[in-house]
Amino acid sequence: MTEYFKNINKIKFEGKDSTNPLAFRHYDEDKMILGKSMKEHLRFAACYWHNFCWPGSDVFGAGTFERPWLSSGDAMEMAKIKADHAFDFFSKLSIPYYCFHDVDVAPEGNSIKEYVNNFQTMVDVLEQKQEETGLKLLWGTANAFSNPRYMSGAGTNPDPKVFAYAATQIFNAMGATQRLGGENYVLWGGREGYETLLNTDLRQEREQLGRLMQMVVEHKHKIGFKGTILIEPKPQEPTKHQYDYDTATVYGFLKQFGLENEIKVNIEANHATLAGHSFHHEIATATSLGIFGSVDANRGDAQLGWDTDQFPNSVEENTLVMYEILKAGGFTTGGFNFDARLRRPSIDAEDLFHGHIGGMDTMALSLERAAAMIENDVLAKNIAQRYAEWNQDLGKQILNGELNLEQLANFAVSNNLSPVKESGRQEYLENIINGFIYK
């Protein structure tokens, strides 16, 4: 147990009437919902980077967080102190999973060899910590965007040596993920994009990225990694335009390189909104395309054009998201990773807990509301009825290719078709949803 978190006890479920800010009001991990426990449904993870690496800095100011593990000191020693605090925090938070980038947990060192050695050492530490605490790894990843060498991309860099450096990190991070029992491996295209078209060869960079993804998939099979490979869409930031813009864009990319059955998406709420989509849209798009994988649970700010990575707090929004996920069968290897960070003025140790508790309660309550929607599935019934004619003669003939354009036009004219309009009933359905949320 660390000194820093010593005043905080393990967070427990106390029920919705609890006034204890350091307790769950809705997340009751063993509560059964539609045949599975909340814990199994939600598969929550906390992240290393926002909680233990980011010092509370922004573009306009220095770090505000005074954390013992961010003090100066021997790099490897500090990495271990950081791990002590991270696992103490994760444990007290009663969260089953965590996620990390390679360089979150180990110092980069001054050379690629030092990087490899430092990382291996720290993976040993993590392995031991997992054993001690029972924490599990939801996913690992490699940070191929923060180091200046990646300023013009990693896989899409004009210099193949930078590609090779990134490949080295990915190789090591995949190995670590497998060793630590990670259930997924994530690729977020940090700087896989362009700053300006004036110096960019779009076709070339796409080929490079396609090859990199293929190498990752081939390696997965080679080493027998059983988890899922995930790409995380984001439209912009840090680069002006990121290639993995949104789910639909990633789908086209996967199709081009024959990877649509090998790679799924890790959807981040805030990235969805930066791309001009609702979070719900991105989830529904992914499930309808068969590439839904996992979620980076956070929220953006509807008035701001950058990644604010706030903790989710809207049950209204997340009930619909959860409904979509449940309808698609729920998570398999994925889960809800809180890729969320405190506001810069939230400087206290307690704030780290408040953020996660709020997020976990929000998602837990959303799960309950969505489960109720499924048990009395008005939406599904309405949709079935709305599209019913597509299961009858004309609809089937069209979809089965039994009618060509001319035949269909002839049919329409000879029957003097005059379709009757039917209400979309949007307001009615919105009221139905609120009836489930505010019951």
Add this chain to the structure above:
Amino acid sequence: MTEYFKNINKIKFEGKDSTNPLAFRHYDEDKMILGKSMKEHLRFAACYWHNFCWPGSDVFGAGTFERPWLSSGDAMEMAKIKADHAFDFFSKLSIPYYCFHDVDVAPEGNSIKEYVNNFQTMVDVLEQKQEETGLKLLWGTANAFSNPRYMSGAGTNPDPKVFAYAATQIFNAMGATQRLGGENYVLWGGREGYETLLNTDLRQEREQLGRLMQMVVEHKHKIGFKGTILIEPKPQEPTKHQYDYDTATVYGFLKQFGLENEIKVNIEANHATLAGHSFHHEIATATSLGIFGSVDANRGDAQLGWDTDQFPNSVEENTLVMYEILKAGGFTTGGFNFDARLRRPSIDAEDLFHGHIGGMDTMALSLERAAAMIENDVLAKNIAQRYAEWNQDLGKQILNGELNLEQLANFAVSNNLSPVKESGRQEYLENIINGFIYK
């Protein structure tokens, strides 16, 4: 010659020092640029809908344009009067092409049969007008979004009878396009999208749209239409989310339905910006994916979130667009169609000319500037040099699949790779571009 435009003579090129607002200052149709005339490069088209169908109304107010062809009267008679004015206008504008929707040129009538008959009659009229004036058809299309029957989509409608109605219009519009020598056939997914996910089956609607596109392609081959089939991306408006969101999204759709070699994109500048992209981005994306087809030339307003469809007036923006198009080999069947409309207070006959003259001069000057960039292709040289290492050993081995992830990582570590950063030189390149534009 019509009474309405009687005070306006055919617009001619008078050179950049002309002060005649009803003359071209840059568009000199026979001027040779990189081996082709301006006219052949630019392939300008004016549109029927904004110029001859829209009365100057918006959501907050009634039409402001007092046009003789928009008066009340017998529908077919008015359609002919409209055609008289349209072809008088197109001719005086010295524009080689025009574009239309089926219901721009003919009244819908009160039944599908009336629609067919009215349209056939008006296609006869158009054919005669083309012959008289020498005007050509850049593309035709069907309006399957304005009539209330399409309020919930055409191809994506929950009712297959509505799909059949739309198919009838497309069948007729494709036939008309072929008969009138049209060089392309366009599909803009007017209401192919959703208003709310609550009543929408995304997977079902995608299947419907995919089948419709296949039917169109099959029909093209059946009738021997030699033109190009084009889809026009747009992210939203009128529906909340349109399925043909942007070029990258359309690409994924085409790949799914095996249509990526059959259908190209018709990119509209204003749709690009609504999707959160620069116009330049959409063009470059399309050329890099091999699906660039044609352009709806207009501009949006960077501060407004709807389709303002203004006439292009930025040489700075369009020089880069034109450079991209020239680098990709220029238009084949496509062209620049002015899908642009006057501001609602621009009510005079002259204003119709001012809008197009400004747009044509903007694109003509952009062509000249882009041609100069190609003749001294600093951008291309810079790009070749920037990515040069991808043509050498390591780069080739990576792209050719000769190295797997582990081998590449081993190579990087054993060589202790430490790539040297190179400046992206964005500001230098921006200055180079301005040197071409402001010479």
Add this chain to the structure above:
Amino acid sequence: MTEYFKNINKIKFEGKDSTNPLAFRHYDEDKMILGKSMKEHLRFAACYWHNFCWPGSDVFGAGTFERPWLSSGDAMEMAKIKADHAFDFFSKLSIPYYCFHDVDVAPEGNSIKEYVNNFQTMVDVLEQKQEETGLKLLWGTANAFSNPRYMSGAGTNPDPKVFAYAATQIFNAMGATQRLGGENYVLWGGREGYETLLNTDLRQEREQLGRLMQMVVEHKHKIGFKGTILIEPKPQEPTKHQYDYDTATVYGFLKQFGLENEIKVNIEANHATLAGHSFHHEIATATSLGIFGSVDANRGDAQLGWDTDQFPNSVEENTLVMYEILKAGGFTTGGFNFDARLRRPSIDAEDLFHGHIGGMDTMALSLERAAAMIENDVLAKNIAQRYAEWNQDLGKQILNGELNLEQLANFAVSNNLSPVKESGRQEYLENIINGFIYK
């Protein structure tokens, strides 16, 4: 009772477990909250324009609503039929107030004289309808933006005759509002803005608008109108830039023309978001500046850049709005007017009810949640504590002007000030709020 709404009975409160979609689940008009009935707190109004004038058209398509009162026929006769339906609807909705524009209720006619006469006749009709039904008028206004004469503004038109025409409408609408017992008079600057700076004299147009507002205030006092004059901020649409951009902008305008104690703001949720603000922000800004008046209750779509005017359905958002309003003392003459419209495919008579019922329930539940927040006002206590030092020596001396810049600097240096950071506790407070909403 009208034929059109004959199958719908007066909407009643049935409680949150009701499954009747044509009943209130939360709006129990006589329920007492913090000493006033829900009805008195919320002061709901329905509007004439979206419900009875708009045919379900948009820029891309014709009207979808088949309403008897929108059929063709003698204009005055149709206006009366419309009034019959409007008051039948309002009554069945159990809503206490309504709102209208002059030309919503009466035909414009073919001249200014016809306008005056038509309007007077219809005001007689409205007066009688109010008497029969007990409906009251929350506010009246004049539509000085739809007619083509206003294409370049009303008060800000370059032609003073257009200003005079608008003044005539305002004069008549103010008179009607007074006669009908209206509690407010609203000015929405429909086209008071610019399309392009190239033809606009900003200073001149501001002077014109300032004078118009002064004339309105002078007239109010002259006729002894006891209601409140309200300006409704909107940033854009229909013009590119509207002068009453947001609450802060209106405040500066009022200050310049000495009107800050005479005119308040009517804040619309969707206009707030178009201006880049949260609805909460606009309400809080208005209350903090002392110019909060009334609310146009609706919602926008976070992904769309135009006024979607949807019915409010977020209790999460409106609980904070309601809290702010209650803290400011609640409405005086203002209220919640549903400036909201159905989605275009929601074509049934029932849909008009679903929209309003959902909106009323949303605001009623938000009121309950906000009242609970006030009864245990954690936010207020936290704020009082956070700023407590401003009520002690140093704080008071600064605000009272007892220290000049040099003295304060000397104080800081001589005391070697080193302020201690305190957490802003945002996540904690967000959890507190959710504790009230999801109790």
Add this chain to the structure above:
Amino acid sequence: MTEYFKNINKIKFEGKDSTNPLAFRHYDEDKMILGKSMKEHLRFAACYWHNFCWPGSDVFGAGTFERPWLSSGDAMEMAKIKADHAFDFFSKLSIPYYCFHDVDVAPEGNSIKEYVNNFQTMVDVLEQKQEETGLKLLWGTANAFSNPRYMSGAGTNPDPKVFAYAATQIFNAMGATQRLGGENYVLWGGREGYETLLNTDLRQEREQLGRLMQMVVEHKHKIGFKGTILIEPKPQEPTKHQYDYDTATVYGFLKQFGLENEIKVNIEANHATLAGHSFHHEIATATSLGIFGSVDANRGDAQLGWDTDQFPNSVEENTLVMYEILKAGGFTTGGFNFDARLRRPSIDAEDLFHGHIGGMDTMALSLERAAAMIENDVLAKNIAQRYAEWNQDLGKQILNGELNLEQLANFAVSNNLSPVKESGRQEYLENIINGFIYK
């Protein structure tokens, strides 16, 4: 002369046909335009912070710039080395002015006393550098946003001790500005805004900020500073909502605190676009309200929602801005400060020059184009004619208050007014502008 810039000679004007990337093609400082030299018109300044303090870091990655003055070392010693490089750079750039924040030039130290001492020492250094080089100070300012103590605001902080700390910095920075002959003093409300309304007292914070601005103005008069006090509007970033949102908002604030004749605005292009306005709009708004002061010349990215601070490169945009400024009489104490920074991958010493050269050439060419517009002022003539009736009887009577609302309405009705619509001619005017830009 510094080692770092030793390979770069003083930048000179070589004319538009020069292919030397390290020469001006348009900025010919002594060229006379409308009776003043380019240098006097443009009053260019380079900034200390982006060029000499920012290391090329962003939220997602570490600094990429390897500058000798950013190495580790004794803080005061490094500050002097930084000053050496800064003045070497400014001199070679042939720029007449520079700008700085207090902590750009001097280390903050570990206490307020150290801060004061360090800053005084460095002001001595700057004074000597100015003397040696002839550089002048356009404006000074205090950075009251980067240090963690300002995480919840400076003047608007809940803790008056933080206010006092900020006041100390402002006091010192104003003194330094006066001593160094600075022509303006700027206040940018770095974190004067809110992160969440949940913990914010808007009215209280506004009072604090109002008092701070009054103290600054009082101090200006007390010390006899002859320059202009400027507030720089920005809508968001770093805080969610900044109080100095845009020019119109600042105007309302100044009016409330009686400061509208004491403080003007320093308009930044990128801040305009973040606020949802065009740069042109903000300039025109400020001149029309009589509060135009100075300009932070840069550009944003139309697709990105954060402050990209790129160098201006659009002659099309800046010609209109320059026209507006010239029409308002040009700068008095203000100027064009390049608050612009390199893209993160632009790591070379030359890139610093390319950015500024491009910006200076852009503004110089824009000045030439705008001057031509003024010499043949079609816009002004068109506007005079468009509003001409406001100088005739009816217009004058309205604006002079000779007609009240009722009298005006009576006039309109008795004359049966029916105003004739006149075209706004936007497209015509846009073509005219392009005729000046592309002559």
